[in-house]
Amino acid sequence: MRILFLAITILFFGTSFAQKGKANQLSPADKTQKFLKRWGKELALSVEQKTSVEPLILDMYTKMAAIRLDTSMQNKSKKLAMMGARKISLDGFKGFLTPEQVILYDKKVQEMAANQRVQRSKENEKNEKKGIKKEAEEEIENADIF
Secondary structure, eight states: OHHHHHHHHHHHHHHHHHTHHHHHHSOHHHHHHHHHHHHHHHHTOOHHHHHHHHHHHHHHHHHHHHHHHOTTSOHHHHHHHHHHHHHHHHHHHHHTSOHHHHHHHHHHHHHHHHHHHHHHHHHHHHHHHHHHHHHHHHHHHHSOOO
């Protein structure tokens, strides 16, 4: 259960950081429709399932928007509050799925988490190379050649 929660957290935080400007411009209702469209297609959700989970997902995105705007909270507290809102809503979402859909959902989430790890690893490598280049350039600039 913890691994699943971690994978979901990585998935949502990763995508929110990757598309930070674009994602934050969407309203909770737009995000809900995007979520339903994506998972509706991936999991072959019925119209009844979509209708049932829509208020739950809308509530999640509304809470997350409110947390994002709350200036009284520190970043760490915001992150924890958003993770809690996500976990509650996504656990509720899974409650509306058939056993086969739950298996497929878990598989997709794990795949996305693995892709996120690979992407982060590539980004870290790239940043490390840039850091090494920058250090080398600074050493050359600061070296007493003559």
